[in-house]
Each structure stands twice: as structure tokens, then as C-alpha cells.
Amino acid sequence: MRLTKVTLTKQAPTVSLAKQGGTSGTLRVNLNWSMRSVEKRGLFGKRSVTPQADLDLDLCALYELSNGQKWSVTPLGERFGSLTEPPYILLDGDDRTGGSLTGENLTINLDHTDKFRRILIYANIYSGADTFAGLDAVATMFPQHGAPIEMRLDECTVKSVTVALFLIENVDGELVVRRESNYIISNENGSWGPPLDAAYNWGMKWSAAKPKS
Numbered sequence: 362m363r364l365t366k367v368t369l370t371k372q373a374p375t376v377s378l379a380k381q382g383g384t385s386g387t388l389r390v391n392l393n394w395s396m397r398s399v400e401k402r403g404l405f406g407k408r409s410v411t412p413q414a415d416l417d418l419d420l421c422a423l424y425e426l427s428n429g430q431k432w433s434v435t436p437l438g439e440r441f442g443s444l445t446e447p448p449y450i451l452l453d454g455d456d457r458t459g460g461s462l463t464g465e466n467l468t469i470n471l472d473h474t475d476k477f478r479r480i481l482i483y484a485n486i487y488s489g490a491d492t493f494a495g496l497d498a499v500a501t502m503f504p505q506h507g508a509p510i511e512m513r514l515d516e517c518t519v520k521s522v523t524v525a526l527f528l529i530e531n532v533d534g535e536l537v538v539r540r541e542s543n544y545i546i547s548n549e550n551g552s553w554g555p556p557l558d559a560a561y562n563w564g565m566k567w568s569a570a571k572p573k574s
Contacts, residue, residue: 367510369527369540376510378471378529378536385471386505387444390482390527392420393464394498416489418498420465423481423563424448427531431563434467436487437570449473450480469529471505474536480529481541481561484514485553486522487573493517493524493544500526502538510538517544523553525560 421435434442434450444451449470494517502510521544528539547553554567
């Protein structure tokens with residue numbers, strides 16, 4: 362059976378994983394982006410374009426399980442999660458440049474759908490830019506059984522280093538994916554965590570994480 366990619370838009374922002382066939386196995390969420398290029402003027406005014414490998418985006422998730430447990434999966438603090446035990450969400454690593462062909466991948470174990478209440482997939486700029494505006498990035502979900510679900514990050518009009526990508530909610534035992542494309546503005550202290558939490562009423566306490574090694 363040929364699977365047709367689903368593109369979530371403002372006009373069609375939601376999709377049911379069950380109706381797409383994604384009721385078991387895994388759901389891989391991929392974040393990929395292109396390295397930035399900057400234009401330089403050299404001798405005699407000659408222009409050249411030089412790729413910059415300093416753009417570091419992080420793919421992360423906030424989760425709430427059916428037992429009320431809340432926490433995050435993120436490269437910060439090396440909280441990579443697990444597929445075989447709570448939270449049944451695993452981040453495969455940390456692509457520091459966007460140079461990896463596979464980008465960053467976060468996998469959700471759909472065999473434990475009943476354990477999930479909601480999952481917020483978001484992306485954060487760790488370094489290399491101070492806003493998502495103008496960045497070439499795309500987030501795609503790949504259900505093991507079902508069509509890919511895609512969203513491009515091309516609507517940022519504010520200075521934001523954090524964007525909520527997808528909200529996955531358990532609705533009567535069925536996981537429903539909603540496109541968010543919600544660019545979060547950091548607070549006066551430059552912190553993005555509390556504003557993201559407040560936007561989705563997650564109710565967690567936030568503290569500064571150790572820098573990446």
C-alpha cells in the first residue's frame with residue numbers, strides 16, 4: 362500500500378494516528394535543518410558564501426503520563442529517556458551542527474499508548490542563532506505503520522528560540538496529533554522554559570541546566 366505524506370497546516374492542523382494506521386510499533390519524530398551560510402566580501406569586492414556549522418537545534422519533549430508523572434526528554438542534562446520503561450520516549454542523540462543526514466530523532470513507543478496523557482514535541486535553538494525566523498528546518502513524524510506527518514518551520518515572525526511543534530494527546534485511547542507551530546518568546550531573564558510551560562499549563566518547576574560539554 363502506498364503511503365501518502367500528511368502535511369499539517371493551519372487549515373488542517375490535526376490527524377489521528379489510529380486512523381493513519383499508527384496504533385503500534387514506534388513513532389519516530391525527526392528534526393532536520395540546513396547549515397547556515399553567510400555572505401562575505403573579499404578582495405576587490407568579490408563575494409563568497411561560506412557555510413556555518415554553528416547552528417545547534419535541539420529536539421525535545423515534555424510529557425505527562427496517565428499516572429500524573431511529568432518531566433522532559435532533552436539533550437540538556439542528558440535526559441535522553443527510554444523506550445522500554447517510562448517515559449517510553451527516547452532521544453537518540455544530539456546533532457550539534459545539522460550536518461547529520463538523519464538530524465535528531467525522538468522515538469515514542471506506541472505499544473504503551475495507554476500510558477500517555479499528552480506529549481508536547483518542541484525544538485529549541487541552543488546556539489548559532491537568536492530566532493527561528495529565516496531558518497530552514499522541518500519536523501517530520503514517521504509512524505512505523507502509517508504515513509509520514511510533516512510540518513515546516515517557516516512561519517516565525519517574532520524573536521523566538523523555542524517552538525512548540527506537535528501536541529500529541531490521548532483522546533479516548535487514541536493518540537491525536539495537533540500541529541502547534543507556536544513560537545515562544547522568552548521571559549525578561551532570557552529563559553524560555555517557564556513561558557513554554559505556561560503556554561501549555563504543564564505545571565513544572567524550571568531551573569537552569571548545565572551547558573553542553
